[in-house]
Every structure is written in structure tokens, then in C-alpha cells.
Amino acid sequence: DQQVKQNSPSLSVQEGRISILNCDYTNSMFDYFLWYKKYPAEGPTFLISISSIKDKNEDGRFTVFLNKSAKHLSLHIVPSQPGDSAVYFCAASARRGDDKIIFGKGTRLHILP
Amino acid sequence: SAVISQKPSRDICQRGTSLTIQCQVDSQVTMMFWYRQQPGQSLTLIATANQGSEATYESGFVIDKFPISRPNLTFSTLTVSNMSPEDSSIYLCSVPVAGGTDTQYFGPGTRLTVL
Numbered sequence: 001d002q003q004v005k006q007n008s009p010s011l012s013v014q015e016g017r018i019s020i021l022n023c024d025y026t027n028s029m030f031d032y033f034l035w036y037k038k039y040p041a042e043g044p045t046f047l048i049s050i051s052s053i054k055d056k057n058e059d060g061r062f063t064v065f066l067n068k069s070a071k072h073l074s075l076h077i078v079p080s081q082p083g084d085s086a087v088y089f090c091a092a093s094a095r096r097g098d099d100k101i102i103f104g105k106g107t108r109l110h111i112l113p
Numbered sequence: 114s115a116v117i118s119q120k121p122s123r124d125i126c127q128r129g130t131s132l133t134i135q136c137q138v139d140s141q142v143t144m145m146f147w148y149r150q151q152p153g154q155s156l157t158l159i160a161t162a163n164q165g166s167e168a169t170y171e172s173g174f175v176i177d178k179f180p181i182s183r184p185n186l187t188f189s190t191l192t193v194s195n196m197s198p199e200d201s202s203i204y205l206c207s208v209p210v211a212g213g214t215d216t217q218y219f220g221p222g223t224r225l226t227v228l
Contacts, residue, residue: 004155034216043117043205043219044156089156100171101217103155 003027004092006104014112019077021107023090026071030092034101035064035075038087047088048075077109085111115140115208117220125226126196133192134223136206141186146217147179150203159204162189196227 005024013019021035031052036044050057050064050073057064063076077084090104116139126132136145147159159179160168168181182190193200203224207217 002155036219041122041221043207043221045219046210046216049216100158103157105153105155 002104003030003102004090004104006088006090006107008107009105010108010110012110012112013080015082016079019075019080019084019109019111021075021077021088021090021109023073023075023104024071025073025092027092027094027102028071029094030102032093033064033066033073034091034093035062036089036091036103038089038106044089080111082111082113085109115142115210115218117206117208117218119204119206119220119223121223122221123224123226125228127228128197130196131192131194132196132225133190134204134206134225136189136191136220138187138208142208143186144209145183145189146207147181147189147191148205148207148219150205150222152201156205159191193225196225198227201225201227 003026034049035047037047038044048059048062048064050066055066061077066073087106087108089106091101093101118137120135124132145162148156149159150156158171159174160170160181162168162181162183164183164186178194180192203222205219205222207219210216
């Protein structure tokens with residue numbers, strides 16, 4: 001039973017345009033959501049997070065939106081740059097600081113020149 | 114930030130053998146985590162390793178198959194025992210980020226292929 005779902009295995013976006021990565025979750029107990037970025041042969045690196053008490057969190061080119069009623073979150077990257085080409089993992093935990101983080105399968109983002 | 118290294122970075126092993134993966138952190142941490150990422154799948158937590166106590170395993174993972182050592186606050190090992198092709202995965206260790214940011218630093222991973 002997949003609690004965090006990323007239904008798009010891959011996404012291609014033109015450089016300079018907006019990249020939108022989507023994530024759905026099923027567990028109502030999830031309270032904290034994170035996005036990780038992973039390059040080949042490297043471990044995932046933390047990108048941005050959002051608490052369930054918010055519906056938006058912005059950090060530079062990266063914005064995460066949370067729709068609790070739909071159990072959906074999305075990561076927006078504007079403008080997309082070549083270095084953004086990577087695998088992006090959506091993740092969730094039941095409480096802030098919880099050590100058990102549930103990951104989605106990831107979406108591979110290709111930024112096209 | 115924490116710098117985490119893993120050895121080996123990759124290995125190809127025969128069925129029935131065992132492989133020990135090392136994880137070294139450049140700072141002292143109480144908790145270390147071991148994850149597995151099977152091909153096309155998400156990262157799945159195997160166990161949490163606290164220094165000075167036995168590791169806590171997640172559902173579906175057992176100590177006989179994945180024994181873990183945690184001899185000090187900067188080092189841990191994960192052994193994949195009696196390997197089968199289904200154990201072919203990327204194995205990653207991670208540590209919590211200090212300062213209340215509520216996330217984890219990950220090592221670069223060990224890519225294991227079992228023939």
C-alpha cells in the first residue's frame with residue numbers, strides 16, 4: 001500500500017519554463033511534507049518542506065503547495081534551469097521531527113535546452 | 114551540514130554471499146538510518162541504529178537478514194546476508210539534521226547487484 005504517490009515517473013520541461021511536480025498521499029495522519037532532489041550516484045538532498053498548517057512555502061525558485069482536503073502537494077520550480085534535471089522525491093511524516101519518513105517513488109525531471 | 118561517506122560505492126555479488134556496507138559521518142550523531150531503494154521503487158526505511166543499543170527494524174526487515182552494527186557515534190555498518198537477486202538495490206544511510214530542520218542528510222548510497 002503506497003502512502004505517498006508520485007504518479008508521473010518522468011517529466012520534461014523547457015529551460016526557463018515552470019516545472020510542476022505532483023504528489024498525492026493517502027494517510028490523513030501525515031503532518032509534514034518534504035521534497036528531496038537526487039542526482040545520479042549521489043544521495044537525496046533536502047530541497048524544501050511544508051507543515052500541514054500552511055498551504056504554501058516558498059524558497060527562491062522553489063515553491064511547495066499543499067492542498068490538505070485533496071491530500072495533494074506540488075512542487076513548482078520557476079524558472080527551470082538545466083541543473084534542475086534530477087529525480088525528485090516527495091516524502092511525508094506523521095509529525096514534525098518524526099524519524100520515519102515515507103517516500104514516493106520519485107519523478108525524473110528533464111530540463112530541455 | 115554533515116558529510117556522509119559510504120563504502121563500497123557499488124558491488125556485484127554472488128547469490129548466497131553477504132556484503133557489509135559501511136557508513137561514516139564526519140560528526141557525532143545519536144541516530145543513523147538505513148534505507149533501501151529497489152529498482153523503480155521508493156526509499157524504504159530498513160532500520161534505525163542508535164549507538165549503544167540494538168537497531169530497531171521496520172516491518173518486513175529482520176536482524177538475521179540485515180544485521181547492523183553501531184560501534185560509535187560516527188560509524189555504522191549494514192550487512193546484507195545470504196543475498197538473492199531480490200536484494201539488488203541501492204542502500205543508503207542517513208542522519209538527522211541538527212537544529213530542528215526536521216530532515217535528514219543522506220550518504221551517496223551503495224549500489225548492490227546480486228547475480
